[in-house]
Amino acid sequence: MPSFTFANILLESNPRSENYPGLYCRADRALSLNPQDGFWMLTGAGTFDFTTYFNSLSVMKLLKYTTATHFRLHIELRGSACTIMQTTTDQFSKESVPVEETAVHLDAGDDWQSVDVDFRITDTTVLAGFVIETEGAVELRNGYYELELSDDPHDVELVLATTTFKKEGFVTGNIELVRRNIVESGEDIADHFNMYVMDNGRTLDKEALDSDRITIVPEGNVGGAGGFTRGMIMALEQNPPATHVILMDDDVAISPESIKRTYNLLRILKPEHEYSMISGAMLNYRIGEDQCEDTGYMGPRGDFLPCKPMLRMTLLDDLIYNEMFEPSKDMRTALYAGWWYCCIPTDMIRKNGLPLPVFVRSDDTEYGWRCKPEFITMNSLCIWHMPFQEKYDAAVERYQTTRNPLISQFTTGFAPESDFIYAMHNKLRLELKKFGYTNAELVLDGFEDFLKGPRFIEQKGMAERTFLAANRNKEKLMTFEELQKVAERDPVLKGFDIRKIDRQLIDEDSPRTYTERLVDYVTDNGQRYIRTSGDGYAVIPLMGWVYPAGAIRGKQKLVVLDWYARKGAIRTKDAERYRAIRKRYLRDMRYYRAHAARLREEYAAARDKLTSIEFWKDYLDMN
Incomplete structure (x- = not known):
């Protein structure tokens, strides 16, 4: 043996x-x-x-x-x-x-x-x-x-593809770790490995960072989907062709040993498991012993959910739970591996095509569902990633996460049990109840761009233009110092002092009676049917998925704070703006119900084109 x-x-x-x-x-x-x-x-x-x-x-x-x-x-x-x-x-x-x-x-x-x-x-x-x-x-x-x-190891040619946009601090450190610990290691992997760094921001020093088996690829801002797709194409077309490609985020810290073990695992897989994706875990960059996720799934209400609870990787019983966990039947209907660290066989790419041109969000979830692979996870295969709550971005969480899952579902049948119309409706109501009218409009922007059909998203550069527009149109945040100056001029915010605000105050909520809950639901916090101007203010978190219902009810103004970034905004109840957004939403829904069947046919017909090498090479100016 x-x-x-x-x-x-x-x-x-x-x-x-x-x-x-x-x-x-x-x-x-x-x-x-x-x-x-x-x-x-x-x-x-x-x-x-x-x-x-x-x-x-x-x-x-x-x-x-x-x-x-x-x-x-x-x-x-x-x-x-x-x-x-x-x-x-x-x-x-x-x-x-x-x-x-x-x-x-x-x-x-x-x-x-x-x-x-x-x-x-x-x-x-x-x-x-x-x-x-x-x-x-x-x-x-x-x-x-x-x-x-029991058998000789397989031959493996491994590519590590990462896409970056102005994350030099993370990326250059990872490049150096890979160069020193993999390329120059003298181990078997060194002769069967390439790293491609897609530089969407064109801010890396290619001449200084290029080396044997590490290549910086300057390109336009085509998002994570575009960058990872270029990495896939390069992996397919290198000589010799790669057998596997690891897709990895840019804002991560790596352990080169995880990459080595991934390579070694690929070499000894049984034949019945060779067509598997290996899903590396996301550990918390701030709390390095905590595992946030390794595989995830789409919930019935259209939300992205981790399969496992938060686990602490310094506890032996959590290590065992992590190894023995099996996704439930409901999870398996829409299981995926996030592209913070995901290893994909290139034969799977040849069979199922390339990702959809959605810029960011839902590219990895849709692709994992489309390929329907077996997912392998294992202790020690991981990266450390910045926690999502520390980088909340309304352009992503309101525009992209409304538009892209719907595009994915209509194009490839992604997550058939997930209701992304409900998810859109829920995001809209959350923003409206919290007077987040600007970000509510982003939700409808994403929905309306989906309604334009596949010809809209297949236009070269459209993914970047729409994302940049979402960033321009999202709610503008002030520094705490700027916010304090504005608050001092506002009589409703009399007494507000950022120096006296702490996490306990930001995160706490108040209980509601059954009647209060019913009234809030029917009136959308006093903006529908029964309209009230509200009194006073509340301080709440910025993150869109948070709903401190008791704290916000009956208020005239809300101070929303991102204490991670030390920024915030002041929102004012505006029943007229609420009504205009609701009217726009109802108009959009009437259009959707009238044209859903046609849109589904058009998106499905565009699938082969949107996932083809020919389309992507033109889209990425690779011809």
């Missing part, structure tokens, strides 16, 4: 590993790196458990998806006397269990000693790892997991 090195024991030295060491090792002692000699020190007598997010072995999934039949740990140590042994977990574990029969004892010594531990696996093993019990300081290096396979 062939042997195969699958994963390096990962011990990074960066702020993340210092703040969240439990992602790498659990211990009552510190670990420190000697960067000159490239080894780690376990400082003092203690127990060091490596059954962690990055350093445990996903035995259950490897047995399910790959040709692995046996597992082995290799590691080199020197220093004080110590004992190394395998650990194991099952579906109910909260702590790892040492496997005493695998224990290897080393006497103290100044020379490096190699240890190989053959793992003992049972039918209930979910994760396996190892523990080192030391009598004093011990240094370690060159640790890795080796697998025995």
Whole structure:
């Protein structure tokens, strides 16, 4: 049986590993790196458990998806006397269990000693790892997991494609990590890897950043969909052609080891799993141990939902939950993998075509649904992403998320159980109840552009022009200092002091009686049927999905704050503007009901064109 090195024991030295060491090792002692000699020190007598997010072995999934039949740990140590042994977990574990029969004892010594531990696996093993019990300081290096396979590994040519728009701080750091740890690693992946960076803002220094197997591609602002599509086309047309392409966001931090393990996983998949997408997890850039999502699905009301709850990746029971989770039947009707980190077989692209030209939002969800692949997730395959609530953008959340799911559903049949008309209606009502008239108009802008049919969106440059227009038309925010000056001139906001505002005040709500709830529903917060000018003001969060119904009822003005960005706006109840927007909405709905069948036929007929290489090459000026 062939042997195969699958994963390096990962011990990074960066702020993340210092703040969240439990992602790498659990211990009552510190670990420190000697960067000159490239080894780690376990400082003092203690127990060091490596059954962690990055350093445990996903035995259950490897047995399910790959040709692995046996597992082995290799590691080199020197220093004080110590004992190394395998650990194991099952579906109910909260702590790892040492496997005493695998224990290897080393006497103290100044020379490096190699240890190989053959793992003992049972039918209930979910994760396996190892523990080192030391009598004093011990240094370690060159640790890795080796697998025995029933078949020879496959040949894989891997592309990493990322699209950026003026995110130089993130992108240049990731390029350097890839160059140093993958391209120059001397490992097998180095000869079968290319990174393409689609620079939509044309702000990267191509001459300085281009290197062997890393290419900066300046292009127009064609959004994430356009940038990722160019990456797909380049992957298909390079020599030799790529077998797989990883699509990755720009505002992320990476661990190169995740990319290496993705490559290794692809090489050993069983034939029945070779046509799978690998969905990397999104961990929280601000709270590095928290997993936000790995796979998601479209809910019946047209909302984007994570399959799993928020998980903490320093807790062993959460690691096990993460490995064992199976999407429900309802989730599987519209399952997707986000393109913050998603690995797609190029054969899947050849079979199903390219993404839709929707700029941003719904490109990844629609494509995952269209291809209907098996999704593989695994602990340690991840990136760290800025939390969505820290970058709320009405141009995206009101214009794009109204227009694009409808385009997707009508073109390819995307998420047939999801009601995107309801989602549009709900977004509109939320904005109107919170006096967000400007952003309510963005919702209708997106709906009306969808109603124009496929000939509208297929126009070259239209995706960028409409997105730029949405950014111009969205609600304008002021800095806290500017907002305070405006508030001081407004008699309704008398007493408002930004210095006395905190998150508790912004986030809190007030209870309502059943009658109050009924009145608010019928009148849209005093703007319909029974119109009231309102009294006083409330302070609420900016995020569009938040509905502090008790806090806003009966108010004349609302101060909406984005405390992440330290910006906000002042909204005033305006029954006449409310009525104009409602009138526009009802007109749009009459048109939709009269023309829905025709639109569905036109979008469906445009599918082959909009997802073809010929269309996209012209759209991206690649001819």
